[in-house]
Amino acid sequence: MSSSQIHLEIDELPLAAASKRLSQLQQYFQPDNPRLETNPGEKGEKELDIIRERTMADKDPITCHVLNTYTGRPGAGILCVLTLVSSEVRPTSTTNKQPMFTATTDSDGRVKKWSSESDSLSISSILTQLPNRAGSNTSRSTWSLRLCGVDEWYREQGVEDCFWPEVEVRFAVDGRENEEGWRHYHVPVLLGPWNYSTYRGS
Structure with a gap:
């Protein structure tokens, strides 16, 4: 086999792979592919509703995500407190406290579910009563x-002069x-020892 034949066969390999991949993509994008139907019909709508319900069951109506801008990593292990500050609904407990929920950010810096002092109290139930x-x-x-104990959290990472004892975002x-x-x-909260920013996520 000559060197020109070897060169030709090697050049054809990527072309064959690319051709096969293009064929797969064309099949995927065909209108009869059920994953891409624009009108999935009654059965498809029910399946979408089930997926939505399962997804929403995994998280509360209000969630957060802390990102450590100092290291470029998730803000894991931060105590977060979520409190209803104002609404037309008055607190119903004997202590007359506003509803409060707590959680600690997970390894990805997220809070998907909140805990409260009462098992019967949830963010969904509060929103429903408004x-x-x-x-x-x-x-x-x-x-x-x-976000509580931010200064201590940064101190544990070797940052001694964090400006924020805690960070509060009202929305x-x-x-x-x-x-x-x-x-x-x-x-989402983009958190640094000397600055932070936040925005409405989705």
């Missing part, structure tokens, strides 16, 4: 997300779960 705003068919509430929540127009509330 009355509509005057002249509106939706509710509005203000929440506080506190408004409009509506209730399962209402038309409802969107999950996700609050």
Whole structure:
């Protein structure tokens, strides 16, 4: 076998692989592919609803994600406190405290589920109780997300002069779960020892 034949066969290998891959992609994008149907029909809609329900069951209506901008890694192991700050609903407990939930960020820096002092108290149940705003068919509430012990958390990483003992983000929540127009509330916090920023996530 000559060197030109070897060269030709080697050149043809990537072409054959590319051709096969192109064929696979064309099959994938065919209209009869059920994964890409724009109108999945009644059966497909039911399957989508089941997937949505399972996904939402894995997380509360309000979640957060902390990213450590100092190291470029997730902010794992930070105590977070979520509190209902203001709404038309008054606290019902004998202690007259506003509803409060706690969680510690996981290894990915996320809080998907919150805990409360009472097993019967949940973020969903609070949102459901909120009355509509005057002249509106939706509710509005203000929440506080506190990242506690931020200075100590950075000290454990060797940063002695962290500016924040804790970080608080206040935000408004409009509506209730399962209402038309409802969107999950996700609050990412990009956290550094001397700065932080946040935004409305999805």
